[in-house]
Every structure is written in structure tokens, then in C-alpha cells.
Amino acid sequence: MKPVRYGMIGGGQGAFIGGIHRTAAAIAGNWQLVAGAFSSTPEKSKASGAEIGVDPARTYGSWAEMIAREAELPADVRIEAVSIVTPNHMHAPPAIAALEAGLDVIIDKPLANTMDNARAIAEAALRSGRRIAVTHTYTGYPLVKQARELVAGGQFGKVRRVMVKYTQDWLSRASDLENNKQAAWRVDPNQSGDAGAFGDIGTHAANLVEFITGERIASICAELTMLPGRHIDDDGSALFRLSGGGKGTLVASQVLVGDANDLAISVYCDEAGLHWRQEQPNSMTIGRRDKPTEIWNAGANRAYLATDVRAVQRTPGGHPEGYLEAFANIYRAFGEELRGGASAHTPGYATMDDTLSGMRFLAASLESSRQGAVWVDL
């Protein structure tokens, strides 16, 4: 099976997430980076391309140029897909253009900076018949897939309560907004959308809840706050109700000191409670009534894991995989689907429907908070 030839939009020098996407694609093994428009200025794009090792002839000054010029290349040479890793407010234009040009699209989450833009992308995909994957990375972890399968299997019973948190501390100081390329656009409403922490990481938390439970967040009561002098949320918490009747709490914050990237979830069902923490992704705890607690460990050779879960691992038990491998699993699954070879039982990446649900979560959270933390349906 030949790798999918792709071009990258964004991800030039100094950008964090672009390098992550490229390494993930390399680990996945079924993608090949052949072109790029790495920056909004042609000079920077060229410099970045040279550093990355992309053919200078296919390092373009803009995404529009890349889409146009690649189309002129022979069918077995030109890009088949684009990877979009620009700031949130720059997702929609290249995504729509690429879809309309017949390219498949993989795009860093969130899908877009506004609900309108998200819907526009979704419509372009429908119109064009092309496919989109949004990299909700955390669902790429093997044990997250295992958790989903366990809940879906029915033996745990119904979901009663979920606790999820996604907390960081990199914006905990007033000074963190200065001299930080990452921070600059993420906390600027014009670039990032109206949401700060809830958009940046709260949507990951919400997506994780929906992925594992197989349900939707139906309504939410959220209170978002921010440090003095800031204009969009950097911290917030919410009560929520699941479509199946269960209840939940969610905390998302980028100002909680000592937490690096602490996405942690507990899902309690009638007969078992399940606990997973992203910073220790290779084990999952399952509590049961009147029985020893179980630790389920990752590993391609663990016979007790589901077949789909074993298949997305590269190493046997005790050889830790991490964030990059989880990210690679998104790429791999999308690549397999593009090549027509995917048939996994567990979804390999967030669907457009999942993604739009995340956008609704965000809109409802903002609306709830604006009204003083009242209940809002999604």
C-alpha cells in the first residue's frame, strides 16, 4: 500500500504543532510529506521547507499557490491530501479550498474558530465528497479505545457519572502572554475564536467524554473565568448531563500551577469505574465492587486487550508508547481509510459529527457562562 502524499499548510519555524504532525505521519508509516506552504510569508515558508527537507520546488509561498501548482503535476506525483496546522482562525479558507480542489484534509483541532466556519467546512466536505479528519489526539491512545470498547460492550452497565479535567499551567502568570508565539494567537479572540482554555483544551476533554461513553453532552452549566487583564477564558468548570442520563463535571484550565498537561477522566458505570490519565497513558484502572482493583496495561501482545486496540500499538507490554504514537494513530487510521483499507471496529479518529459536537459544547459553555452559569442545551 503506497503512502498518502500530502502537503502541509502552516507548521513553519517556531511552530510546535507542525512538527508534531510531521513526526506523527512518519511514525504512522502510511503518509509521505512531499510539499508545503509552511508560513504566511514566502521567505519563511522556503526556509522552513529547507530545514524540514521538502523539495524546494514544492515548497510554496502560500497555500493557494500550493493547491494550484500541485494540481498541475502528474496524478501519481501530486499531493492527495493536506495537513492544516495553522492558527484556528486560518483553518476554514484552506480547508474549504483544498476540499473543493479534490483533496482530503487532516486538520488540527478545533475544526474552526467559529461555529459558522465549522459548518462551512463541513458543508464543503459534503459537497466535494472528500474526507476530513480532525486530530483529537487523545482518542488515539490505545487504552482510550479500550475504555470505549469496554463501555460499549455493555457489561459495565449504564454510565452514571463522569469526571474529566484537562489542566495546564503555562498561562498561570500575567507575563505568560508576552513573548510567546503559542500564547499570542491562542488568547487572541480574533485568531482563536471566542474561547480560550475551553476551546483549546476543554474541547479535548469533551471529546474524550463522548468518545469513551459513546454518548453526547446534552446540556451544560459552565462558569468560565480569566486572570485580571485577559479577555478570554483561561480557566473554567462545568456541570453537564449526558444524553443517556448520566451526570458529569468538567474542569479546563491553563492557569493551574503544577499541572503540565493533565487530562484525566473517570467514567463510573453501574458495575465498574474506569480511570485514565494522559500523563501515564499506558495503564488504566478499573474499580469494581467487592473485587480487587484492576490495572489494564498497554501492549501489542496483551491478550486481554481488544484486537483493534492491540493493532494500533507498535511495541509489546512494558515498552511505553506516548503522545506521538497516539497522534500517529490518527494519521494511520485516516491514511488507511483514504486507501480504502480501514475496517476497525473502534473509530480511528474524530468524525465530522464528533467535531461539530465539540463546537456545540464550546458555544453552549460560552453562552452558559455569559448568563451567569445557567443550564444551556447543546
Added chain:
Amino acid sequence: MKPVRYGMIGGGQGAFIGGIHRTAAAIAGNWQLVAGAFSSTPEKSKASGAEIGVDPARTYGSWAEMIAREAELPADVRIEAVSIVTPNHMHAPPAIAALEAGLDVIIDKPLANTMDNARAIAEAALRSGRRIAVTHTYTGYPLVKQARELVAGGQFGKVRRVMVKYTQDWLSRASDLENNKQAAWRVDPNQSGDAGAFGDIGTHAANLVEFITGERIASICAELTMLPGRHIDDDGSALFRLSGGGKGTLVASQVLVGDANDLAISVYCDEAGLHWRQEQPNSMTIGRRDKPTEIWNAGANRAYLATDVRAVQRTPGGHPEGYLEAFANIYRAFGEELRGGASAHTPGYATMDDTLSGMRFLAASLESSRQGAVWVDL
């Protein structure tokens, strides 16, 4: 310093908490059990007294009898205090009678089954000039005291966010209400008050928040639920706002499978985050920005712990103390105060004011939930 002679009210055969109080008093070392009215039926009281080893002549058929008869004994023989370990709805009558008879009172939490009864006890204490301690056990843990001192010390800055949970699973099945003496009264509104899990353990969680932060819960938005067929809450969650402006989430539940007695709290301040879990009470984690995470360990000989914190421990580092020792610390502190010897910087037990705050927390939570989870001020 001679031990405080006390009589126990409740705590007969089959009761859990009475034995805990007696062992705690024995570990404390400054209390002596000399009398008891251990049950509501005289026969059971006698049988329990014999088993416990209390003088049969001072094992009474009712608390009223105990209070009356002990008063006739010589001053250096008769009881000086009572320990009340009856179901919640049976707290107020003996507490008020004991206070009015000039006895000091130590009482299992919550103070009473209703706000009215709690206030009546508080007024009796004021009238009589006698003292009351309510056994919010978890504040007896050394590292909880250390946490309070660290926050109070000011170097951590202001409290930004608190996450607290207190979860158990012993009522997770419908059948758990049958044949269970503990469950029977706790889930009966007539005996336990209107609140189930929020009264039984949610108040512990709220007390822990207020003890460590030194602030009050100012307002709350709570949603309480229960399994089908039950009449009072067995599960719930809340958003809350602290008096100092910080935010918080609280979960209290007795139906979350796999959790035995999982009281866990995170307190994030401007400069540090602090994490403690009751099931592993001898260590506390402190996260800081750009610094290694610290694990603070218990131990009477740990030079980095506060003097007050070292003083309430019986063993050097690495020799774990537990729940009974924490409970004993409440008794010891109250005993020292009764003997006039207490002077610790950190409060040794929950004051009446703390306790009334807990009652308000409960009333506000119930009110909020009844109205569909809206914000209610305490």
C-alpha cells in the same frame, strides 16, 4: 494531666462509629471511658457495656438516666463529658441535655439532622458555656493541617480553584438498602435529615475545603440525584464559589463503583497546587511552575513540617499513621482544650462555626438541586 472521664451515648453492638470513637480516645491517651448508654434499649446497652468492658454499675439504660445518675457521683469520679455517636436525628436531645447538665460534648458529624436542631445545639452551648467538638475526622490528618498552614502562610498566593471529591460505592446497588444497619438510617430522611450522600460525606468534603483554604463556600450550584426507588440523594455534584473569589467543583457520591472512601482534594493557588488523598494520607503533592513536583511526607521527625503538624504524630517518617490516628487527634485536641492546655496554632477540631457552615452548605445544596441546579448563596 489526668484523662477526661467520659460517657458514651450510642455505639452499642453492631454500630461502626462507636468503636472508632472509643479506639480514637484510647490512642489520644487523654480520655477515659467510664460510663455509657450504648443503646436505646436497656438490655442491649448492658450487653454492649459488658463487651466493651465498662463498669456494669455505670452502664445505663438511657442517656437521660446516665446524665442524671452520674451527677450524683463524686466530682472526681463522675463523667465530665459525653461522646454522642447516635444516628443524626438523635443528636440534638442528648447534646442539649448534656450541655445543660454542665457536660462538655464531643459529637459525631454532622452536628444535627436539621438546621434548626443544629442551631438549638449551638444555642445550648452558648447558654451553658460548655464546649462542643464535632468530629470532622479528616481535618485530624497531619498533612491536612500542613496544607492549611501552607495556604495560610501566604507564599502560595490566593486560592484560584479547588477540586474535591468524596466518593464511595457501598450503596451502588439497589439491594444495598436491605439488611444493612448502617444504610437503614442514613438513607431514611426521618433519621438522617433530608440529605443522603451530601449530608453524610459531602459535608466532610465541604469542611475539608474550608479548613485548608481558610475561606467559606459562599455560593453553590448543585445537582443531587439518586438511584431509582430511593428518596434521598446518593450522588451529586456542584460548582461553588469561595468567599475569596476562587472557584470549585465538588462531587459526593455513595454509588460510584470501585471507590471505597475516596476523599481527594486539589487546591490550586497563584504559585502552587496542592494535592491530598485520604486513602494515601501520609503524603501530599505540591506542584509548582517550572520546578520539580514535591512530595511532602508525614512523620513526627520531618524537619520541614510545621511544629504543630509534627506534634500530632506518634511515629517517625515511614511508619504510616491512618484514620484512627486522625480521629484520635480530634479527641486529643479537644481533651487538651478541656484541660486548658491547648495552644496549637492550627485548629485541632471543627469549631461550632465550621459546623454551622457545613449545615448551610448542605441546606444550600439541597435548595439548589430542588430548583434545578441554580446558584444559591450560603
Added chain:
Amino acid sequence: MKPVRYGMIGGGQGAFIGGIHRTAAAIAGNWQLVAGAFSSTPEKSKASGAEIGVDPARTYGSWAEMIAREAELPADVRIEAVSIVTPNHMHAPPAIAALEAGLDVIIDKPLANTMDNARAIAEAALRSGRRIAVTHTYTGYPLVKQARELVAGGQFGKVRRVMVKYTQDWLSRASDLENNKQAAWRVDPNQSGDAGAFGDIGTHAANLVEFITGERIASICAELTMLPGRHIDDDGSALFRLSGGGKGTLVASQVLVGDANDLAISVYCDEAGLHWRQEQPNSMTIGRRDKPTEIWNAGANRAYLATDVRAVQRTPGGHPEGYLEAFANIYRAFGEELRGGASAHTPGYATMDDTLSGMRFLAASLESSRQGAVWVDL
């Protein structure tokens, strides 16, 4: 069942272990401290007795006086047993005298400072028909008993390999020998015996190995070392062979920085590996091939624990017990035996045979080390 009346020998002001024994006896509930010879000088003994709250008339100036004078008291008043908590070299004389006076004896480990003294005590016990318990505290932990039962049950198969360590850091600095009452006698060969760390804590480790496996250490190859300027070992390690053919490693040290009281053991059998650590005594991990790892948790109400193991706990799951409760279990079991009521399947305390095995372990370790770390049979 009336409590066992006991007198304490040693344990005066400034001593650590005496207070531990007294609190353990109080938690046990079936012991009553009624007399004492708390120090080698009468004045200190009296002062300590007053502080502890023992009747001044029964606070004696020497253990010889206590044994003689108590014998003159009425049978239902005088002491029935003694608790010996003196330095190691002062164990044999009072133990032998007490046994010959018809008293039962509970004694802090190790039994004696030399093999000869240990045998003399054992012979006195045989001659007198009285009973001795040695407080190898760590076998009092509920999950250590559970571990023993699991191995004895046979379903784990044979023991393949044991790793045990008992490490502390309180002697890690040269200056630790000055101004430290604990250290002074423990590192003085005249008082403590020839062994330092191996005698003080290595014997605990060896005892734990034998208790859990139900086997004896058959031969050992040990290398003991010490910081410059010291005369007895403060650190050492060994390879050993079990009587059943399994192999093991043991480390005992009081100079390993950062370790407070880190007794940890792994026992690997044909079908399962079992892991327990004293500093987190309420959980035990069991690893199996191709199955999730299990965490077994302590708790009087855990249905999956053995009946004997549940019976020695005072609190339900999630309410941590600790070192003092483990110690109390030794007292309780010995007290029950003295009252004729003991019938537990799992031994409640170290037998004389266990203790003599520990003495042999120590002698063989010293011999092995002196010869340059060669194999020595026990």
C-alpha cells in the same frame, strides 16, 4: 474477656519504642498497663511512670524489683506478663527472670543481642512453660497475612524469587551518631550485638521473607559495609537461597538517603508475582501473566480477603490503618493466646522458632561478610 495486666520494662522518657508498645496495647484492647520499671535509674523510672499515668506505687526502680514486688500482690491484681523494650543487650536478663517467675513475655525484636542469649531465653521459656512473643511488627499488617495465605494456598505455585529491601537514611551522615539516643546503643556492638543495620532492620526483612513464603532462608552470601569511622554495619546486601529452592536478594541499610522506612518485598511464584511496601501498607499488587494487574486493598469489609485477614482490621476499606494497628495486632494475638481464645489460621506473631531463624540469619550474614562475602548455610 478481661485484659491481660502487664508491666513494662524500659520505655521511659526519650525512648521511642516504649510509647509505641503502649499505644499498640491500647489499640489492641485486650491489654492493661498496670506497672513498670521504665528506666535503669529509679528517678527516671518514677518520672516516666508519672507521665505515662501508671500508679506510682507500682512504678519500680528496676525490673528485678518489679518482678519481686508484683508477686506479692493478689492474684487478680498483679501483673501477668511483661513487655520488654530495653536495648538489645538488656533483653535476656529480664526475659529469663520474668519467665522463671511465671510471667508471659512480649519482647521487642530482635530477641537478644547474641545467639547465646537468644538460646538462653528460648530455654527459659521451655523450662518455665511460659510463652514469648517477639514483635516483628510488619507481620502484623493485614495484607502481609493475606500474602502469606495466598502463597500457602498453593495456587500461585512455587516461590521462584524474592526481592526484599529495608532501607532508611537516619544514619546517613557521620554526625548522626552524636546526640542521638536511638543511634547511640544501636550502633554500639556492646549493646546492640555485633550487627548494626542487619540486626536492627535486616532481621525484619528476613522475617518478612520467611513469613510470606512459609520457607526458611537456607544459605546466604552477604556483604556488609559501614561509613568510615563506624564499627558495625550500617548497610549491606545479600544473595540468598530459600529452603524450597527459590532465590533471593536482600538489602538492609540505614544510610540510603531519601528512604525513611522503606521495607518492600516482591515474591514471584510460578503463576503470580506479589508486591507489598510498608510505607503504603493498605494495598498489595499481584501481577499475572496475560492478565490485568490486580490491586488488593485492605479493609475489614473486603469480601475477597481471607477471614483471618478481615478479622484483624478495625475499619472498612478506604480508612487506612497503619503501623500502630499492625503493632496492635501482635499484642492482640498474643493476648488472645494468653487468654486461650486464639485460633487464627495465620500466625498472629513471630514464634520462637521464627525468631531463632532470624538470629541464625544474622549470624550467617555476619560470618559471610567477614569471609569476604562467601556462601554460608544457616
Added chain:
Amino acid sequence: MKPVRYGMIGGGQGAFIGGIHRTAAAIAGNWQLVAGAFSSTPEKSKASGAEIGVDPARTYGSWAEMIAREAELPADVRIEAVSIVTPNHMHAPPAIAALEAGLDVIIDKPLANTMDNARAIAEAALRSGRRIAVTHTYTGYPLVKQARELVAGGQFGKVRRVMVKYTQDWLSRASDLENNKQAAWRVDPNQSGDAGAFGDIGTHAANLVEFITGERIASICAELTMLPGRHIDDDGSALFRLSGGGKGTLVASQVLVGDANDLAISVYCDEAGLHWRQEQPNSMTIGRRDKPTEIWNAGANRAYLATDVRAVQRTPGGHPEGYLEAFANIYRAFGEELRGGASAHTPGYATMDDTLSGMRFLAASLESSRQGAVWVDL
């Protein structure tokens, strides 16, 4: 900087370690797989090459053919290095041939199946002036490098004691030797060398000890064992002495049930103890006397980590990296050195001297065990 063009020897269908090397090289980013002799039979080699995506014209039937034919290609096309991932007894012939052909060599550990073969490779490297890296993977972990720097920095003082274990359970059953391609050659003395577990994983443990301490294992007393019916060791333990005077214990086993790949090390120095476990590679614990325990966490943005350590990470704190990234660090460092760009303070991979030391460790362990576990100098 152009990537290093390499050919792989071994690593065809069904082999585990070959795929690991290829992914590691892809993550490293400075290697490019352009040729291969993936199997000892031409058909299998071709099939494997097709699956991997190597140009069929450069997929050879034998390593000899690959070396000969590649030399005929233009200088900027032909391979510059080989990666050797064959069974141990097949390391020396291709390694020596490649070196003599002017190629650099990266080779899976251990360097060779016998000390003689190892020396022959070392001499070929000296003769040819080419470079060799042996993939002792675990030294590629960032926190292992940090540990080395901390010890080397001198503030921890001298190394007192090391405890290291490397334990697995995949050979715990007699039946594990049947139908297992991995097991087949590893437990066959003709292919793997005389050593089983001690060669396969014990050498990793020894290498880790020497890497972190910066010292050599000077002498060893080892006892190796095996399950009935086996011919080479599958389990063993040892006491050892370091060149600096410190002591140590080592356990290496492939029959300890429940352990997947449990490489764990504790290094105690005069002023601090340091603990790292491969299965949780992104944190390291540092214990100090009278101070809170510290957890050092991985992350490219952790300011408290050494510059070299930060440089080998791809993600910020809280985004776990794992085994493949550690492996990639070996490739990256070797690639940088081949390109002349390496200047890291901390060694990026095991030198030939490190590797020969590991061979001596193995030989001495076998010799010691054969003589009944006596001390043998390395």
C-alpha cells in the same frame, strides 16, 4: 543537513526489533532507509522489502550482496551506513564486512555473541576508522541522561549503593519456547551466546548502572538459574562492586510473572537517592534527607532539566514520550556524529568501550555462576 542513507541487515517479516529500528530512525529524522538485506533467504528478503517500501532494486538477497552492489552506486546514492538487527551470533560477520567496506555501523545490542567476536568487531572498527553505535536503548531516555548529569555534577556526592532490576515474564512457562521466533534464538546457546537473560537484558541493566554512575562494575558475584529443561539462564541475581567503591545488587530474569519489561534502578549517593523506572520513563524521583521528595518530570520545556536533556525531547512536559523516542535518540545522536554535528555533553549512545564493558560483565557473571556464585573481577 542531509539524512544518512542506510541499509538494514535483518529485520524481515516476523522480526520485532527490525521494525523498531526503522521507526526509531524515522522519528530521529536524520536517517533514510534506502536498501536492505532483510532475511537470510532472498525470497523472504524481497517480500519484506516490498512490505516495508524499499526499492526492489535495492532489496538484496544477502548482506554480502548488499555491501558489494551498493558500492557500485554513485557516491551520493549508495548507502553510508548499515543497521544490523540479526540474531546475536550473526552480528560479527556483517559488521566486520561493513566496516571494512567503509560503512558506519549501528547494531542492536549485545555487540556480539562471544567476547572474541566482540573484540573482532572492535578491532575492525579501529582498523577501518569507521564508527559503531550499539543500541543500548535505555540510555536514550531523557531522564536517564538527566540522572547521569546529576551524578556527574558532584553535588550528590559519591555513589554508595545501586539497586537495578530488569525483569520480564515472557519465558515464565515451559511452553514459551515452542512456536516463538523471538524465544527460539534467544535461548539457543549457538545463536545467542552462552548467556540467556543475563545477555539479553542483564547487559541493559549493567549498561544503565555504568551510564548513570559514570563508573564501571569492577567485580561481581552472580548466580544464574533456569527453569527445568532449559540450557541457558532465564533468571539470575548478583552482588557487585563499583569501581568507585559503591556496592550494588542486580536481578535479571525472563521468568518473573507479572513483569512485562520492568527495568528499574535506584542510585543512592551521599546526599541524594535517585529512582527511575522504564515503564514510567517520564518521571524520576529524587529523595533527600530531611527534605520533600522531588519528582523530576520530562519535557522539552522544563527549565530545570539540563540543556542536553531538553534537546533530545520532542514535546513539552505532560506529553509523554516513550521507548521509540528513546530509541530514536540513539539514532539521532549517531547520525549527528556521522554528519559531524554532535557536541552534546552527555553521550548520545553507548561507546565501544561501554559495550565491551557489558561483554565483560556477562562473561564474569557466567564465570561466577559456574563456580557456585563466587566473586569474579571484570
